[in-house]
Amino acid sequence: MFRYDFNSALGLFIALTCVVGGIVLEGGRVGSLVQGTAFIIVFGGTVGAVMLQTPIKTFWTGVKMFVWVFMPPRYVSHELIDQITEWGITARKDGFLKLDSSTQEIDNPFMRKGLQLLVDGANAEKIKETLDVEINAFEHFNRQSIRIWEAAGGYAPTLGILGAVVGLIHVMENLDDPTKLGSGVAVAFVATIYGVGLANLVFLPVFNKLKTIVNHHVVWREMLVDGLMAIANGENPRVIKEKLFGYIV
Numbered sequence: 001m002f003r004y005d006f007n008s009a010l011g012l013f014i015a016l017t018c019v020v021g022g023i024v025l026e027g028g029r030v031g032s033l034v035q036g037t038a039f040i041i042v043f044g045g046t047v048g049a050v051m052l053q054t055p056i057k058t059f060w061t062g063v064k065m066f067v068w069v070f071m072p073p074r075y076v077s078h079e080l081i082d083q084i085t086e087w088g089i090t091a092r093k094d095g096f097l098k099l100d101s102s103t104q105e106i107d108n109p110f111m112r113k114g115l116q117l118l119v120d121g122a123n124a125e126k127i128k129e130t131l132d133v134e135i136n137a138f139e140h141f142n143r144q145s146i147r148i149w150e151a152a153g154g155y156a157p158t159l160g161i162l163g164a165v166v167g168l169i170h171v172m173e174n175l176d177d178p179t180k181l182g183s184g185v186a187v188a189f190v191a192t193i194y195g196v197g198l199a200n201l202v203f204l205p206v207f208n209k210l211k212t213i214v215n216h217h218v219v220w221r222e223m224l225v226d227g228l229m230a231i232a233n234g235e236n237p238r239v240i241k242e243k244l245f246g247y248i249v
Contacts, residue, residue: 008069008209015201038191041163042156042198049155050148062145069209075220081244084227087115088237096121110134110221114228124229131225135218142214149207153199160195164188223247 020030051059090098100119106112110131117127167188223244230240 003071003074005070005072011205012201019197019201033190033193035190035194038163038167038194041166042159042191042194045159045162046152046155046198046203049159050151053151054148058141058145059148061141062148065142065145065210066149066206068213069206072213073217075217077220077223077248080220080223081227081241081248084224084231084244085237085241087118088227088231088235088240091118091231092234092237110138111224114224118228118232122232124232127228127232128225131221131228135221135225138221139214139218142217143211146207146210146214149203149210153203153207156199156203157195160192163191163195167191219247 020033023033024030054062087099087102090102096119099115103112103115103119106115113134114127114131117130122130165188171188227240227244230243
């Protein structure tokens with residue numbers, strides 16, 4: 001399940017509006033920022049460089065995770081705590097096997113696997129050992145995937161400088177023809193704007209937002225593991241609930 005993150009959309013809108021608005025206030029034209037050659041050099045070069053350093057599955061996963069910036073998956077800690085507390089009460093009253101029917105109602109594979117381990121009689125250490133493997137794999141793969149945005153943030157300004165050099169070369173080659181100087185100068189300056197702008201207004205903010213989301217997902221899974229371990233150890237559901245609230249800041 002997803003929810004809309006209007007804060008991200010508002011932040012991007014404010015950033016772009018202020019940059020473009022500042023140019024207009026200084027008497028510039030918005031149209032002067034539209035330069036196809038500069039965009040191809042910076043954006044295309046950045047994408048190519050990132051693809052070169054990244055395995056294909058990791059790259060496309062990172063690209064698809066972009067939607068999380070505006071519609072992050074819904075993992076609510078309070079709801080998880082209530083669910084774990086309910087399982088604890090059921091296990092204490094009727095035994096672990098009574099939870100077997102609940103496993104069929106769970107959509108999340110990680111949660112379903114954890115509860116099934118509890119139903120199957122796995123002890124707390126075995127539950128932690130088994131689920132920690134999945135948590136580590138999830139964290140490692142997703143962190144590698146979102147790093148494409150960090151890499152893009154590093155390459156884009158450099159490609160912007162490359163675009164500027166290309167534009168200046170064009171200027172130097174046409175010094176005897178003033179009519180061709182304008183396009184070369186435009187590529188030179190606009191490419192720099194594209195490189196720095198994309199890096200600091202899009203790529204790096206996206207990376208940091210996705211990093212926060214992945215961290216939240218990892219904590220959510222760790223909370224689930226701790227709750228299942230507490231149930232396996234026979235702890236009081238009220239004590240489990242209070243313990244898990246410690247995860248929430």
